[in-house]
Amino acid sequence: MTKIFQERRRDFLKKSAAAAGVIAAPALITSRKAWAEPTELNMLAWYGHGEPDIVEEFEAMNNVKFKPKYYAGGDNMLALIAQSPPGTYDVILSDAEFVQLLNEAGYIVELDPADYPFDDFIAEEFTKYPGHWKDDKLYSVMVRFGHLGVSYNTTAVTAAEAMSYSCFWKPELEGKVGHFDWHLPNLGMMSLYNGNNDPGPFNISGDAWDKVQETTLSLRSQVGGYFDYGGTFNSLKNQEMLATCGIGDWITGVLERDGAPVASVVPEEGGIQWTESYSIGVGSKHADLVNKFIQYMLSPPGQARSAQMAAYPAFCVTHGGLAELRNVNLAEAERTGQIEGAPNSPIALIEQGRVHFRDIPRQQSLEDWNDFWSEYKNA
16 A cells, blocks of 8 residues: 555545544534534436435435436436536536546536545556546546446346347347447447457447447347336336346346346456446535535445445445445345455456446447437337
8 A cells, every 4th residue: 555545545534534424423413403404415316326225324414415316328417417507516426438528528626536545446447547537637536336248037048148148139039138228338238249349349440330230230120129227127027128238237136136037247248337426516516515425425334325225236446335335235245246255246357357447439429329329229
């Protein structure tokens, strides 16, 4: 551990105690603040991040109330911010690949790296995550992540079949393959199926892009629908769809915890990592409170809450979070491979080179991919 990280760790521990509202004395805080109206924090995020199972403890300890605005997909997130005046959103939960676009548009503010426990992160590459830094300045902090791959009904697809994206073309699944309706994860998977591992599924030539489109179109006859979060969840739950492209344990994990015969795996061709990060919106009048909230979400209790989110589960990004999750819910830690020596642990899959960070297209535009996705759905 370097000297600078030791110093930052000490600073973080001091600040996280303040962020938690001095956890050891909640009764004192409650009595002192009971007379005041809660400070309202406007949040822009994926569904679930502003719900009680995630924010209720922080709200109680800091006399705040979150007012969430939910979106699905980074394109929708950017559109909502563009349509709103500065200061509309205090805290922005973004998919990591869109942070650089938020920064380029001037929608988020610079953060102080010393405020966060980077020395406790479970992977070195997470501390300097691509797009979160610009000119050695920090603009967003990673708080949770997960993996995307083959999601399937275990009564219709075997575990061995699920280890390749080719299972989506299984004749018995005709009309029973669903898509989560967002181009990046789906086309990224088709790119991996075509062997685009180096430099990655989102950095492909024009010829490779043409082949991705051909491969995707060849799946069209198998597809029974394109769904948002709720539709994806229900179509798997009701067995309307028996396999789904574009998702992972973030949806099947909720169903699996309730006993549904579904699972998600990272296949041999590779999987995609989704990564969620918090930023402070430009013009926010409550930046200090938002910073406390980010610190709280990186504390062991915050990380454990995040991993068990009712809306959709995720992996912890800190060692302290992993230890807390194992302490409060060992079964969930075991289910998701977040225990010592698990062969399917998130870090093991990354180290094996089987997981690629989700990105925006590098040799095409977002519009190119989005336009093709619209054409594909209407084919």
